[in-house]
Amino acid sequence: MASPTFTENKFWLNNKETDFNNERLSNCLAEVTKRADPKCGDLLKWKLHICSENNFPTAAGLASSAAGYACLVSTLAALYQVEGDISAIARRGSGSACRSIYGGFVRWHKGEESGGGDSIATQIVPATHWPQMRVVVLVVNDEQKKYSSTSGMKRSVETSQFLELRAAKVVPKRVEEMVGAIERRDFEAFARVTMQDSNQFHSVCLDTYPPCFYMNDVSRAVVELVHLYNEYRGATKVAYTFDAGPNACLYLLEDDVDEVVTLVNDIFPSVSDPREYFRGLPLNLKNSGNLQEALKLKPNSPGLLKYIIHTKIGDGPKILTTPSEHLLTENGLPKNL
Amino acid sequence: MASPTFTENKFWLNNKETDFNNERLSNCLAEVTKRADPKCGDLLKWKLHICSENNFPTAAGLASSAAGYACLVSTLAALYQVEGDISAIARRGSGSACRSIYGGFVRWHKGEESGGGDSIATQIVPATHWPQMRVVVLVVNDEQKKYSSTSGMKRSVETSQFLELRAAKVVPKRVEEMVGAIERRDFEAFARVTMQDSNQFHSVCLDTYPPCFYMNDVSRAVVELVHLYNEYRGATKVAYTFDAGPNACLYLLEDDVDEVVTLVNDIFPSVSDPREYFRGLPLNLKNSGNLQEALKLKPNSPGLLKYIIHTKIGDGPKILTTPSEHLLTENGLPKNL
Known part of the structure; x- marks a missing residue:
């Protein structure tokens, strides 16, 4: 919310007032206002009240800040009527936020410019292109020391003998393979x-x-x-991917979700209230007995997973048009404070 | 022991009679007899009683079979008076056995021949060149499924995009660096x-x-x-290396052993009888309290390590000359059966 009556910029994150003047937010705001429509006039001088809620686990290596910054930049861009691609602006908040600006399946381009100005994201296909695609996130109960992914990546650039080959040869080829797999809806290749x-x-x-x-x-x-x-199914029915943390993102098609989550749940028994443990889209769990036997698998000790999120490919940021959905009330203060 | 009175080949391993006709042993025996001194004459027709004891943990990914085959081939080569390098023969029993034929610091040459005939080992320097070098093996209590290192390596050759670069560029350079570090007794580089x-x-x-x-x-x-x-010591005082299993081999110099093992023992508390837990060369453990604090480390849950072996660089196989050291008695049966 922007208003001539606000006396200072304010920022609430998950119902806690938070410092407005952090570097990432300031960078995004500066870039958006630089590209504001000149018609905005005085609007650009008005102070802002920003209220953000994130229902995705934070600091779990699951790119929750990417979602947050994509929403922030989309909202600011709508407010100041910015034209053209805004993914490069979102990247100033969180690198991977550029991918979250667009819904569906998105490609993050490396770009060629030294300043990274052309390192933007484009949509490959919208979510409706492959509506059967599902994501099951297994959030691991982890007590290990966390590494910063930024300093780790810097060290990789300096010391890994493999990174250069990966960046120069492997990734460019795989990006093309991946785009093709998505376009063809070829789950095995994907x-x-x-x-x-x-x-x-x-x-x-x-x-x-x-x-x-x-x-x-x-x-x-x-x-x-x-x-x-x-191997048991004789086909690649599930894929895993791990980001800068131990949590697994499983990709699979709608029809296989119940069987796979049933199996996961039997092999990694939970110690939590199922209403807290299973999050997101509904699941219909059975008993994996025969499958477990066929795979010669035994349950692990209970409690290795913290919770399981069942979700699908999203549509990207949306501008809410119903006032009741807004997080700020008319007087500019958070509804849920 | 070879004798005209023996009616069949026999093989005892760790005091259990074992099949003599296994492929690895047969390969070694065939190669040794092929290169036997012609003077051996009838000796080559005599049946063999082979008795082997191995005080190193077996099937722990610690190359115990390399030690065993190196001893076997050395003994057979002495019996049949084989001349020249025998490491290529030992390799027929267990790939890395070729390294164990010679004591001290050894280099395993890749070789160029397609049959691997020139993939032999040579000694870089004897153990006396760097007498301060110590090895501390941390044997991990592991209940994970074991992978076969041979089938894993085959799969790496078929699927890894990095292996080729590693084999062609990285390893040859590192072998030279390593030989230089050993020759200069440069522990940091080593x-x-x-x-x-x-x-x-x-x-x-x-x-x-x-x-x-x-x-x-x-x-x-x-x-x-x-x-x-x-990092705490401001110098590289300890190195780790892991083979096809979770056990750590630590390399360090004599003077640092007590401090490091004390620290390891405090961070990985044992649940075992110390007489069983600490094996090999003597240790003088204290309390790592201050060091632990300086490193901001807390003890792990007890029992993560199975035992700790403290050892040093060996001299390679030796022919025992005292009859009382022999494992077979005069009648050709194991002493300790």
Whole structure:
């Protein structure tokens, strides 16, 4: 909300007032106002009240800040009537936020400019292109020390003997393969490239000196479960990918979700209230008894996973038009404070 | 023992009679007899009683079979008076056995011949060249599924995009660096190359599809402990290396052993009888309290390590000359049966 009556900029994140003058937010705001429509006039001088809620787990290596900054930049761009691509602005808040500006399947272009100005995102296809695609996130109960992914990546650039080959040869080819797989709705190719590329990212982390480890024994057990399951099904039905943390993102098609989550739930027994444990889209769990036997798998000790999120490909940021959906009331203060 | 009175070949391993006609043993025997001194005459027709004891943990990914086959081939070569290099013969029993034929610091040459005939080992320097070098093996209590290192390596050759670069560019350079470090007794260089190359081997395993994991969370914690300790000391005092399993081999100099093992023992508390837990050369453990505090480390849950072996660079196989040291009695049966 912008108003001539506001006396200072204010920022609430998940119902807590937070410093407005942080670097990432300031960068985004500066870039958006630079490209504001001149017709905005005095609007550009008005102070802002920003209220943000994020229902995705924060600091779990699940790109919740990407979602947050994509929403922030989309909203500011709508307010100041910015034209053209805004993914490069979102990237100033959080690198991967540029991918979250557009819904559906998105490509983040490396770009050629030294300042990164052309490192933008474009949509490959909208979510409706492949409506069967589902994502199951296994959030791992992790007590290991966290690594900063930014400093880890810097160290990889400096020390890994593999990163150059990966960046120059492997990734460009895989991006094309992936775009083709998405366009053709070829799940097997999509899944194979997803898994190989996740493994290779972590391979580079291990080739870094000193090495960074993001995956742990639970991640490793998920990888083994996925390969065993795919082998049993005689086809690649599930893919895993791990970002800068031990949590697994599983990609799979709608029809396989219940069987896979049932199996995961039996192999990684929960100790939590199911209403807290299973989040997102509904699930219809049964008993994986025969499948477990066929795969020769035994349940792990309970409580290795914190919770499971079942979700699908989203549509990207939306401008809410119903006042009742707004997080700020008419007087500019958060509704849920 | 060979004797005209023996009616059949016999083989005892760790005091259990074992099949003589296994492929690896047969390969070694065939190669040795092929190169036997013609003077041996009838000796070559005599049946053999072979008795072998191995005090190193078997099937722990610690190359115990390399030690066993190196001894076997050395003994057979002495019996049949084989001249010249025998490491290529030992390689027929267990690939890495070729390295164990010679004591001290040894180089395993890749060779150029397609049959691998020139893939032999040579000694770089004897153990006396660097008498301060020590090895501390942390044997991990591991309940994970074991991978066969042979089938894993085959899969790496077929699927890893990194292996070719590693084999063509990285390893040849590192071998030269390592030989130089050993010749100069340059522990820092020795340690860095050891760690980087261990990490890169496991990096290739992870870049394999499906991936192989040999290191686990305990291995990872050891890696972190070593880097923290080296950082604290302001110098590379300890190196880790992991083979096809989670057990850590630490290399360090004599003067640092007590401090490092004390720290390891406090961070990975044991649940075992110390007489069983600490094996090999003597240790003088104290309390790592201040060091632990300086490194901001907390003890892990007890029992993550199975035992700790403290050892040094060996002299390679020796022919025992005292009859009382022999494992077979005069009648050709094991003493300890």
